[in-house]
Amino acid sequence: MATNIPPHNLGEVCDAVDHLIDHPEATSDDLMAFVKGPDFPTGGLIMGRQGILDAYRTGRGSLRMRAVAEIEELRNSEQIIVTEIPYQTSVDAIETKIAEVVERKLVDGIRAVRNESAKGETRLVIELKRDAPGFVVLNNLYKHTPLQTAFPVNMVALIDGVPRTLDLRSALVAYVDHQVEVITRRSQYRLDKAQHDLHINEGLLKALDMIDEIIATIRASEDRPAATTALMAAPFEFSDLQAARILDLTLGRLTRLGRADIEAEIEKLRARIAELEAILGDDAVLRQVIKDELREIRDEFATDRKSVLTIDHGEIDIEDLIDDEELIVTLTRGGYVKSTSPREFRLQARGGRGVTGASLKDDDDVWGMLTTTAHSYLLFFSNRGKVYRIKAHEIPMRDRTARGTALVNLLPLQADEQIQAVIDTRDYETSRFLFFATRRGIVKKTRMTDYDSSRRDGLIAINLREDDELVQVMATSGDDDVLLVSKTGQTLRFDENEVRSMGRTASGVKGMRLRGDDLVVGCAVAQDGCDLLTITDQGYGKRTSVAEFPRKGRGTMGVIGIKLVDGRGTEVVAAHQVSESEELILVSSGGVLIRTRVADVSQQGRSASGVRVMNLDDAETVAAVSPVVSVDDALDELDELAAVAPAAEVAGPPVAGPSVGAGVPADADDEGPTG
Numbered sequence: 284m285a286t287n288i289p290p291h292n293l294g295e296v297c298d299a300v301d302h303l304i305d306h307p308e309a310t311s312d313d314l315m316a317f318v319k320g321p322d323f324p325t326g327g328l329i330m331g332r333q334g335i336l337d338a339y340r341t342g343r344g345s346l347r348m349r350a351v352a353e354i355e356e357l358r359n360s361e362q363i364i365v366t367e368i369p370y371q372t373s374v375d376a377i378e379t380k381i382a383e384v385v386e387r388k389l390v391d392g393i394r395a396v397r398n399e400s401a402k403g404e405t406r407l408v409i410e411l412k413r414d415a416p417g418f419v420v421l422n423n424l425y426k427h428t429p430l431q432t433a434f435p436v437n438m439v440a441l442i443d444g445v446p447r448t449l450d451l452r453s454a455l456v457a458y459v460d461h462q463v464e465v466i467t468r469r470s471q472y473r474l475d476k477a478q479h480d481l482h483i484n485e486g487l488l489k490a491l492d493m494i495d496e497i498i499a500t501i502r503a504s505e506d507r508p509a510a511t512t513a514l515m516a517a518p519f520e521f522s523d524l525q526a527a528r529i530l531d532l533t534l535g536r537l538t539r540l541g542r543a544d545i546e547a548e549i550e551k552l553r554a555r556i557a558e559l560e561a562i563l564g565d566d567a568v569l570r571q572v573i574k575d576e577l578r579e580i581r582d583e584f585a586t587d588r589k590s591v592l593t594i595d596h597g598e599i600d601i602e603d604l605i606d607d608e609e610l611i612v613t614l615t616r617g618g619y620v621k622s623t624s625p626r627e628f629r630l631q632a633r634g635g636r637g638v639t640g641a642s643l644k645d646d647d648d649v650w651g652m653l654t655t656t657a658h659s660y661l662l663f664f665s666n667r668g669k670v671y672r673i674k675a676h677e678i679p680m681r682d683r684t685a686r687g688t689a690l691v692n693l694l695p696l697q698a699d700e701q702i703q704a705v706i707d708t709r710d711y712e713t714s715r716f717l718f719f720a721t722r723r724g725i726v727k728k729t730r731m732t733d734y735d736s737s738r739r740d741g742l743i744a745i746n747l748r749e750d751d752e753l754v755q756v757m758a759t760s761g762d763d764d765v766l767l768v769s770k771t772g773q774t775l776r777f778d779e780n781e782v783r784s785m786g787r788t789a790s791g792v793k794g795m796r797l798r799g800d801d802l803v804v805g806c807a808v809a810q811d812g813c814d815l816l817t818i819t820d821q822g823y824g825k826r827t828s829v830a831e832f833p834r835k836g837r838g839t840m841g842v843i844g845i846k847l848v849d850g851r852g853t854e855v856v857a858a859h860q861v862s863e864s865e866e867l868i869l870v871s872s873g874g875v876l877i878r879t880r881v882a883d884v885s886q887q888g889r890s891a892s893g894v895r896v897m898n899l900d901d902a903e904t905v906a907a908v909s910p911v912v913s914v915d916d917a918l919d920e921l922d923e924l925a926a927v928a929p930a931a932e933v934a935g936p937p938v939a940g941p942s943v944g945a946g947v948p949a950d951a952d953d954e955g956p957t958g
Contacts, residue, residue, distance in 0.1 A: 345434070763808045795838070
């Protein structure tokens with residue numbers, strides 16, 4: 284039968300046995316106060332307690348073992364140093380597997396791997412590429428290589444010749460019972476030998492008193508049997524063992540036997556016999572012998588624990604150790620992403636020049652940004668109609684002027700795949716939906732739970748029609764009014780119930796009728812008391828009360844939402860639903876950011892053309908606009924921000940600039956115009 288009992292720390296096991304002998308009623312949980320868990324000779328980390336609890340309570344469990352690794356900061360990159368590895372693995376095997384997963388593109392961001400182990404010390408160096416986030420790469424290595432393995436515990440042992448699965452108590456009880464048997468048999472053997480030696484020495488002591496007669500009797504005997512018989516007869520009356528021992532001695536030994544030595548040996552043997560009889564006659568004395576011997580073994584051979592018991596991130600999420608702080612996530616068209624603290628941007632009045640937000644390459648510009656918190660899920664929607672999910676804290680934090688980290692180091696994007704939209708969601712509620720809007724006016728409603736997946740290779744989010752792309756994704760209740768805004772300023776408000784719930788892979792239905800080359804640039808859930816903020820490519824914008832937009836039928840053109848005039852913009856680049864207490868961050872195509880209050884943007888009617896919100900250099904346009912969640916009104920340095928959650932549960936980033944390719948063609952479920 285199969286068995287797989289892990290190695291343990293000698294000192295911990297000795298202490299547990301000691302406790303069990305003193306407290307025979309001790310349970311497995313009681314003994315776990317001494318035996319913390321297995322202890323592997325290669326060290327490493329044992330993740331979590333559940334596998335240990337299962338093994339010690341039932342005899343079966345699975346232990347997650349992880350290598351000890353540290354991320355070291357270099358001048359322009361990072362490197363991972365592995366100093367301890369899981370049990371029953373080798374550095375060579377790990378190095379080979381890392382090379383394999385890098386070649387298969389399961390793990391990105393690794394530049395080189397070096398085995399620098401020597402003189403019994405483990406050292407595996409994993410060099411990372413310049414923009415590779417060490418934390419993400421290391422977690423991927425744990426997932427795909429033997430840097431993290433599982434040890435299946437199967438504590439099967441033969442008890443009285445029968446295989447049994449043992450919990451911790453049963454295993455230690457079986458060991459104590461075995462030791463009782465060993466000490467009993469050993470003591471009985473030693474007692475028998477001591478009694479034999481005592482009998483011999485008593486015969487020798489008796490022989491000293493009649494040495495002359497013994498010698499004469501031996502010399503008068505014809506042979507050894509006759510001498511033995513004579514010694515066993517009167518007046519000697521030795522036993523056969525004593526007679527044989529006397530006959531084995533030479534004459535010289537007989538004459539030089541020292542009475543004092545024999546008497547001392549007899550006393551020693553009698554004390555030894557008394558001790559052994561006490562052990563055999565009293566179970567408490569026998570068990571004390573076991574305890575004393577185990578303590579001697581522990582004191583001489585016990586070592587410190589090598590394997591470290593630590594938190595399993597599967598049992599306690601790593602985000603429990605990370606503050607749920609406010610973050611600004613910025614993306615560039617070149618495929619870079621970063622998170623930045625809002626403290627990096629000082630508050631400015633409307634029409635300000637802003638501050639430099641990112642140092643970009645000549646052929647790169649900022650296309651999207653959103654405000655979120657560290658614990659929020661971010662859903663990245665690609666031009667292929669797929670969605671990828673990660674936590675915001677997994678995006679490396681960089682300063683305001685840094686370019687960021689390449690998205691390919693965080694998401695398994697294909698060579699021709701680019702991110703088109705990003706949304707922020709706090710959680711998935713079974714009663715809520717995700718509402719999709721595309722450039723071509725197609726809309727779709729799907730339950731949020733359909734996207735609650737952490738598959739690394741992503742999920743199909745929507746089957747996009749040819750030459751179409753996502754504009755916005757937002758959370759709805761199923762009974763909301765939806766606002767769609769086109770780049771010509773047309774705004775349509777319709778009842779969400781006009782769009783039935785569809786599957787995750789559906790294409791959607793016609794949401795807004797568009798003329799010519801018009802495209803949808805914004806989408807929002809209409810809320811009374813809020814304003815619709817519209818920003819043009821030349822930095823002009825305005826707020827218009829949501830109540831001014833009448834409800835129309837799905838598939839219609841809607842009404843005028845902003846009047847576009849020369850010098851104030853040729854097209855709308857972003858539209859968001861806002862309140863006066865919020866703030867805005869605007870991003871130019873050159874990477875300049877400005878932060879301003881929504882209240883500083885004038886509230887105007889539907890046909891107004893707006894006021895200047897951001898000054899732009901020649902040839903620059905507004906690339907992205909994002910509302911910021913409420914913060915303290917600290918006008919100087921914004922040293923402290925109020926950690927207030929966004930009013931909207933999901934806020935997607937605007938998408939500006941030319942289209943970035945087509946998605947997966949599919950037949951749409953187009954029900955046609957209804958008004």
